[in-house]
Amino acid sequence: MSKPVIAVVGPGRMGRGMAHAFAYTGHQVRLIDVKPRPAEAAQQALVQARGEVVRSLDVMAGLGAITPAQAAAMAARIVTLAGDAADAALAEADIVFEAVPEVMALKQAAFARVSAAARPDVPVSSTTSTFNVDALAAFVTRPERFLNTHWLNPAFLIPLVEVSPGAATDPAVTAGMLQLLRSAGKVPVECKAAPGFIVPRIQALAMNEAARIVSEGVATAEAVDTATRVAFGTRFAILGLLEFIDYGGGDILYYASNYLKDSLGEERFAPPEVIVDNMQQGRTGARAGAGFYDWASRDLTDYQRELFAKLFDLLGHLKLLPTPS
Structure with a gap:
């Protein structure tokens, strides 16, 4: 055909x-x-x-x-x-x-x-x-x-x-x-027809925040780019953002967001309503059995082993694994 x-x-x-x-x-x-x-x-x-x-x-x-x-x-x-x-x-x-x-x-x-x-x-x-x-x-x-x-x-x-x-x-x-x-x-x-779709909407926030970090003198452009390549680039090549929230714990994001909002005096860091609701309902992620995903029927040991295998493979390809001694 x-x-x-x-x-x-x-x-x-x-x-x-x-x-x-x-x-x-x-x-x-x-x-x-x-x-x-x-x-x-x-x-x-x-x-x-x-x-x-x-x-x-x-x-x-x-x-x-x-x-x-x-x-x-x-x-x-x-x-x-x-x-x-x-x-x-x-x-x-x-x-x-x-x-x-x-x-x-x-x-x-x-x-x-x-x-x-x-x-x-x-x-x-x-x-x-x-x-x-x-x-x-x-x-x-x-x-x-x-x-x-x-x-x-x-x-x-x-x-x-x-x-x-x-x-x-x-x-x-x-x-x-x-x-x-x-x-x-x-x-x-x-996705629905909405301004920014998915990637540009998330990307715009991340890029603007990176620029603010440099303009505020928190870190150099080189340091910010190294941090995003080595941390964001590796973790989020394996995990989606919402999956990462569930894996790490929505409660951690909730507390960290409020701390940043109060410490920096910027409402843009405030947790969105869905994170607040999940916190109140106990849907804080993998350890709680539910978050953005249903974790109740998943074997977390197997999940973590699969996750680490992918991450080890990627870090090895990028030559970012430490040399054992």
């Missing part, structure tokens, strides 16, 4: 990464430029986009992830188009992803082009990290086929894709998109 033909509208950084990801997993990809500009400028943009994809594939071949022959075959699956040829490519696409810059007027123009050229039954997705999915759906004919898929850079490497259906999205379209992304080696998670 042949794989669906993918059209990616927008040859920028995100579009290039998506084209790479789908070509890597066997899809024919049409990387399309619909920006109004002279033909020569459009061609130059497409040449640059293709060149970057080829370089990324060559890097993967150099690292031994794929062979040079595989890299060449993957690059050959990507066709770059602009002008009138873009409409013909949209007409043959089975799924369309929009990846133009985060400017509403550009999004509207891109979706008008897609709606006019693509088949009316073809799923259409935006990769916006800013705009509400329902606001963008208004620009697409048959909004029941529209949803948002928020990829993270570099899109060809980072597995996560946040999938946000709109109010009008057909559940079958969402299910089909989740299946497509999994088949392309991605790890999709579904």
Whole structure:
């Protein structure tokens, strides 16, 4: 069975990464430029986009992830188009992803082009990290086929894709998109259409706090980055944030949050209502048998052994384990 033909509208950084990801997993990809500009400028943009994809594939071949022959075959699956040829490519696409810059007027123009050229039954997705999915759906004919898929850079490497259906999205379209992304080696998670989705919302708070620590003279930028790489980077590659709360104890987070709020005089550190409620109900995590997850039926010794095995493996790969003596 042949794989669906993918059209990616927008040859920028995100579009290039998506084209790479789908070509890597066997899809024919049409990387399309619909920006109004002279033909020569459009061609130059497409040449640059293709060149970057080829370089990324060559890097993967150099690292031994794929062979040079595989890299060449993957690059050959990507066709770059602009002008009138873009409409013909949209007409043959089975799924369309929009990846133009985060400017509403550009999004509207891109979706008008897609709606006019693509088949009316073809799923259409935006990769916006800013705009509400329902606001963008208004620009697409048959909004029941529209949803948002928020990829993270570099899109060809980072597995996560946040999938946000709109109010009008057909559940079958969402299910089909989740299946497509999994088949392309991605790890999709579904979330409601809300500002910041999941990762950008958490990431914005963490990055702002890191900047505050430097500006307050608490630590240097190098120290903050080392701390986040060695602590956050290793622990949260193994544990999710909510799983970590349960494992360590929601009561610890409750007391630590109140201490920081009072000591620093900043309400942003106050525990959210859900943490307060869990504390009052005794749902403080693994030791209590319940928290964000149900732990009552889990063998905590087996869980800890599995957790440590993963962490030892990661730390060994990163050369962060101490040398025994």
